[in-house]
Amino acid sequence: MAIGNFDGVHLGHRRIAERLLERAREVGGPAIVFTFDPHPVRLLRPSESPPPLTWTERKAQLLKEIGVDWVVAYPTDQRLLQLTAQQFFDQIVVDAVGARAMVEGPNFYFGHNREGTIERLGQMTDQAGMTLDIVRPVELDGQLVSSSLIRRLIGAGEVAAAATMLTEPYRIRGMVTHGAGRGSHIGFPTANLEAIDTLLPAVGVYAGRVPLGGKLVGAAINIGPNPTFGEQAHKVEVHLIDREESLYGEPLEVEFLSKLRDVRAFGSKEELIAQLREDVSRAREIAG
Incomplete structure (x- = not known):
């Protein structure tokens, strides 16, 4: 025991x-x-x-x-x-x-x-x-592995460093709810996650994976506001790479692999779309 x-x-x-x-x-x-x-x-x-x-x-x-x-x-x-x-x-x-x-x-x-x-x-x-x-x-790189240290890393957005200390990459879970629908209009539909009951990584854009149908599906995840459209409310938005699923009202788990960048405002919708294409490309490569 x-x-x-x-x-x-x-x-x-x-x-x-x-x-x-x-x-x-x-x-x-x-x-x-x-x-x-x-x-x-x-x-x-x-x-x-x-x-x-x-x-x-x-x-x-x-x-x-x-x-x-x-x-x-x-x-x-x-x-x-x-x-x-x-x-x-x-x-x-x-x-x-x-x-x-x-x-x-x-x-x-x-x-x-x-x-x-x-x-x-x-x-x-x-x-x-x-x-x-x-x-x-267990000691890793001169530091004792502990839940409190991992919590600090995740809170700072260092999910890749946290993953080296965990037995599996860090995951959150929540319920998929309706969002503003802007992602779909610009070609990047997202599942909006609410009712998350575990620690949320720092504001940023992340590469990750989502377990669906017995497989891990690559994902690009945005945590934080949407300053390009003047939205300041913090959201968790998950874009499934190369997949279209209707997940409204369902629970969803999201695994974090690496932080891609900070959240920032873009001068135009076109600039945002170009950056999202790059984010998804990098996330696809990291998620394998």
């Missing part, structure tokens, strides 16, 4: 999951990740709660791709948050899950007021006759 938020499912999480699989094989049981929905900070300190990097189903999908057998997404509530470290260990780890081995990172805390340290967990697992593995963090 491994407990944690696993937000984003990055390379450090993969290292934990891989050790978890080794231990599960040794004890002859399933590899279980126990996570929380929502993140406890959302209830404890809402004003300090950062937007998540993954929604629960995506998190489970990414962990299953690594090989994890079960992902338990516990519905976080006040009862859970009031459990002492010992109560959490006894009620969740021992009684509910029946864990025989635990795997955690070095900065793991649990129980009310984060009173349960990794040292305390070691004492509890020893007393319960379990093994405890502490997995060292």
Whole structure:
């Protein structure tokens, strides 16, 4: 059993999951990740709660791709948050899950007021006759891979750098709604995305992909205002490359591969069209 938020499912999480699989094989049981929905900070300190990097189903999908057998997404509530470290260990780890081995990172805390340290967990697992593995963090280019670092990169538009630290390129999801329809009139129809529940990359134009019909379809994505037409509202507009799909009212996932450029105003509609052709050409090449 491994407990944690696993937000984003990055390379450090993969290292934990891989050790978890080794231990599960040794004890002859399933590899279980126990996570929380929502993140406890959302209830404890809402004003300090950062937007998540993954929604629960995506998190489970990414962990299953690594090989994890079960992902338990516990519905976080006040009862859970009031459990002492010992109560959490006894009620969740021992009684509910029946864990025989635990795997955690070095900065793991649990129980009310984060009173349960990794040292305390070691004492509890020893007393319960379990093994405890502490997995060292992953370092990339001199930086420790973490959800907070990845969040900063994505917030700055550095989605390609973030992708090197994630097990899969960064994705958002939302519902497709009707927009102004300008894209269709100039030959670049877009799906307008709303109700996005994860962190949005910085304002800019991106190359990406969209999962459709079991395939990943290349896309050019615009995040931000449309200054050429005097629109200041921030939008998320997704142009599917070489595809025309009616997606209104449907959920859509969008994967970000690379930032192409900043958003800027153009002197004419013709200048904008020329730039969009270049954007789509580059996005097509990056998306493969």
